[in-house]
Amino acid sequence: MTAMFKSPSRRAVLRGGAAAAVTVLAAPRVLRAQPAAVKLGLLQPMSGFLAQAGDLARIGAEYAVKEINDAGGIKALGGAPVELIVGDSRSNAEAGAQATEELNSAGVVAIGGGFASGISLTATQAAARYDLPFLVDSAVADSITQRDLANTFRFGPNFTMATEVALANLVKLNDAAGKPAKTVALVHEDGLFGSGLAQIMQDKLPGLGFEIVEVISHPTPARDMSNVALRLRSLQPDLIIPSHYYNEFVLLARTLQQQRVKPKGIYAIFGGAASSYQFVSEYPEAAEGVFDCNHWGDPSNPTDAALKKEVEAQGKFFAYNAPINYSLVKVLAEAVEKAGAADRAAVIEQLASAEFASGVMPYGMTKFDASGQNASALPLNTQVQNGEIKVIYPADYAQAEPKFPV
Structure with a gap:
């Protein structure tokens, strides 16, 4: 059975405030429920010998989330904000699978990241058990998208x-x-x-x-x-x-x-x-x-320079992890927007069939082939x-x- 995150209904959210609303008969406004947040998972090595890469990926992903939310959130869902939930692979494959299980339990609609090929292989396999869409960032082993896993896609180029x-x-x-x-x-x-x-x-x-x-x-x-x-x-x-x-x-x-x-x-x-x-x-x-x-961002894109500035403002050194994960979050958010629902199956369908803007990466329009590989990816x-x-x-x-x- 597919594990699926469901937002609380508007009726459920409003029910608790109904009695109070009755007592304010002259109130000119109708209280509206805040749309439930769309939870996106980010799997990165936040500890261990690859932690530097994970930290930069987090900065890029958070920058994208802020940009999306400042622009009004997921419009197809009434302006639902995006909430980023970070899972720590601890720089090893077994922990990557465990962190994927934790992100699934947290109710994410999709996961992005992975970074290393070994981690991405086990994490995408774990996500497949829940039909949980997984968009790999920079892991390059060809085999990641050669296992007939319908949930697995790769944003960057392969080997x-x-x-x-x-x-x-x-x-x-x-x-x-x-x-x-x-x-x-x-x-x-x-x-x-x-x-x-x-x-x-x-x-x-x-x-x-x-x-x-x-x-x-x-x-x-x-x-x-x-x-x-x-x-x-x-x-x-x-x-x-x-x-x-x-x-x-x-x-x-x-x-x-x-x-x-x-x-x-x-x-x-x-x-x-x-x-x-x-x-x-x-x-x-x-x-x-x-x-x-x-992997490297388009140097002519102003957002690429803004990401570098943000990384340096946080006392870090810029590398490709920030722009590629910024762009990956934008793709996942656009897939939810196109799906019109925080629904895993609908997001997988969109990733498999639609085209997406590529953020700051030099890919033109991102389009995933039958294996889940972004055919437009370019180092x-x-x-x-x-x-x-x-x-x-x-x-x-x-x-x-x-x-x-x-």
């Missing part, structure tokens, strides 16, 4: 989509510079995210004219990258392509700097720190020149230049020309 863009841009970058990069070393975390991406790189790079000289795997969290850096120094690859979460990326970049490992470029794909202003601000020398192909290529994260590809969003070799 395959992102690597196609990243590799096409890498070839363009290398060709424009006269093909200085011929050899590549892959460094990745050993979870679902890093291992999956490394496998795609091994399949694709040789056909594009790049020789893979080494594939180096490491655990997450990692405490030391000295051996990795020493191995890379001995191999001297032209390019290093890393795939990590934030802490491991920072650790690797700093260790490479300390060991004087200087490739022609560090070209990250979903590179954790490479799209975070904390890395850029705290370790400017290690960050300078690093490329990334990642952007960035490079750290003079202490700023600049979009370099595609041309429609570019803020600067790439600098390569670094």
